[in-house]
Amino acid sequence: MVIDILIAVAVVAAISLILGILLAVFIKFFGIEDDERTKAIRACFPGINCGSCGFKGCDDYAAALAEGKAKPNLCVPGAETTAQKLAEVLNVEVEAPHDVVAFVHCNGVCDAVAKKSIYEGVSSCKATSMVYGGPNACRFGCIGCGDCANACPANAICVKDGIARVDTSRCLGCGLCEDICPKKIISMVPQDTKAAVFCSNKDKGADARKACKNACIGCKKCEKTCPNGAISVVNNCAVIDYSKCSGCKECVSACPTGCLKAVFFPDLEEGVL
Numbered sequence: 001m002v003i004d005i006l007i008a009v010a011v012v013a014a015i016s017l018i019l020g021i022l023l024a025v026f027i028k029f030f031g032i033e034d035d036e037r038t039k040a041i042r043a044c045f046p047g048i049n050c051g052s053c054g055f056k057g058c059d060d061y062a063a064a065l066a067e068g069k070a071k072p073n074l075c076v077p078g079a080e081t082t083a084q085k086l087a088e089v090l091n092v093e094v095e096a097p098h099d100v101v102a103f104v105h106c107n108g109v110c111d112a113v114a115k116k117s118i119y120e121g122v123s124s125c126k127a128t129s130m131v132y133g134g135p136n137a138c139r140f141g142c143i144g145c146g147d148c149a150n151a152c153p154a155n156a157i158c159v160k161d162g163i164a165r166v167d168t169s170r171c172l173g174c175g176l177c178e179d180i181c182p183k184k185i186i187s188m189v190p191q192d193t194k195a196a197v198f199c200s201n202k203d204k205g206a207d208a209r210k211a212c213k214n215a216c217i218g219c220k221k222c223e224k225t226c227p228n229g230a231i232s233v234v235n236n237c238a239v240i241d242y243s244k245c246s247g248c249k250e251c252v253s254a255c256p257t258g259c260l261k262a263v264f265f266p267d268l269e270e271g272v273l
Helices: 002-030 036-042 058-066 079-090 125-129 147-151 176-180 205-211 221-225 250-254
Strands: 100-104 157-160 163-166 186-190 195-197 231-234 237-240 260-262
Touching: 036 058, 036 079, 100 163, 125 147, 147 157, 147 176, 176 186, 195 237, 221 231, 221 250, 250 260
Parallel strands: none
Antiparallel strands: 100 186, 157 163, 195 260, 231 237
């Protein structure tokens, strides 16, 4: 009985050994070696795996570049540094992506926004928004639980006075906060933006003001004042076309509620990363 068991064990061990040797031989002669070009390309990226390039991560983007299936200027966090490295590896001229930073289109601070309920549960913007849109009377505004801050790889976001705030000197422009925000009030804006709308409320003026003292009322004064046609009121809320904005700040002066404000985003190279 014992002999039979030992024989069975020996046979299994022998088969495993033979299969291991065959597998090693197969990999040696038929295995696909890693593409050195892909490795070199991958080394150019900051390694955040944010997906702002449109691919699942840095590895997928590097593979696509090696195969000539993607443009080499899609890495926003890497900016000019990555563009220069890619230019050397790919031996082509690579234009750096436009610098962008995250911006929260909301100014519903604690003393401005009305409350409609008290939420008790998981501290998550996504979870909170699923309960009647959140505790705030403004159903479009920031909930303030900090999902965006938790997702930020550069520690560039904090929640202050009930609102998510972005330290643009730290922001990498990766867009992870934009993707995770359930209210979709975070967007990537050009680094050289001179004015921005601190509101996302799409209710009519009177209803918007009841919900938040700082809300846009859709009066169109900014739209009528802008000399470049850079501002339009869409769904009762002002929207800026940054490609047309000259930074004159006429809209800021005309806004009766102060939801249009002048902004200045420090250059990324001068910030502390």
